[in-house]
Amino acid sequence: MSTLSFRGQVRYASGATVDVAFDAEGGVTALFGPSGSGKSSVVAVIAGLLRPNNGLVRLGDETLVDTSRGVCLPPERRRVGLVSQDHLLFPHMTAEANLRYGMRRAGPAPTIGFEQACAVLDLTELLGRRPAELSGGERQRVAIGRALLSQPRLLLLDEPLASLDAARKGRVLACLERIVAEWNTPTVLVSHDQAEVRRLADRVVVLDEGRVIATGAPDEALAAAGPLSWRDETGPMNLLRLEGVTQCDGAWTARVAMQELALPPLPAPPDGPLYARFPPHEVTVAPPGDVGVLSARNRLRGVVRRTVEVGGAVFVAVELSADAETSLWAEVTPQSAATLGLAPGAAVQCLVKTSSLRVGS
């Protein structure tokens, strides 16, 4: 198993600096962060497309970059399989020829065979087609297959799902899950999608403004990184993984941290993991105990872990009882935070209207 040890500093002429260090020991390591946080710079340094001003990058016992000794291996000698958003398949070659091109770069004792890769990535029907005759998701699967067949010591996936719609995303995600389970090739996944990260990653490195602001298991690292990193395209967003989703008399419910959550109606029984998304400003914080009759059906009990003031609002991280791994953010005014005594250790309940929840994969 190749461990990636990354230390790199890049200073751009624009004044932007990326200064990042992390270790990735097998499994899937996600680089997560908002736009401009430095993810692509780190990928480019690992792949050999960008030489850092200072850096020491090692993969297993091989040194890819050591600026102090003037070492910077060219991309083709790194055995890093890169799949990026603009999957660069050869347009004049069929899917099969693209895949076999990947195999030409493999070492003498391949561990991943052609038929096996086609089966896992669902490519068998597509082999005779050229890239222009494939959908975005199909092209992405061929690109992943080609990278895998080159027997990389490290798979580098740079936002592999970014340009796909929800259905195609689900299909490629399922393929990635199978790849991880089948071969356990050490993988670095770049993403700004929390759900993707939680589903695939063993550990997360959260970047912001060119620095590492948290690392650890997905829930832990994302919670530690604070509300500004818990974003989707619409702004700060909570994301809770739902367990035991069931329907009874037309009402859908699920469990989160051993507590019950009432869900809005779902079109169909879930196929794969489901998440509830809701913005922190949709959460009402109340003291524990009876708060009387309210329209909000969801009352999640927890303990305040920390508070962060951002732009005149107070974001409160609440660790849900019975599962300290799961937390959510509530946004309140400084006045409410003071009145309610929202400080670390305070017991609270978080009221969330069912209609505020968006449920999806």
Ligand SMILES: Nc1ncnc2c1ncn2[C@@H]1O[C@H](COP(=O)(O)OP(=O)(O)OP(=O)(O)O)[C@@H](O)[C@H]1O
């Ligand atoms: N070629 C360049 N010249 C000057 N500045 C750059 C260059 N490439 C990146 N930067 C700056 O370096 C910082 C990190 O950028 P980087 O592309 O690594 O971030 P990112 O997290 O990959 O962003 P995105 O999610 O938008 O791709 C940003 O401030 C960016 O403006």
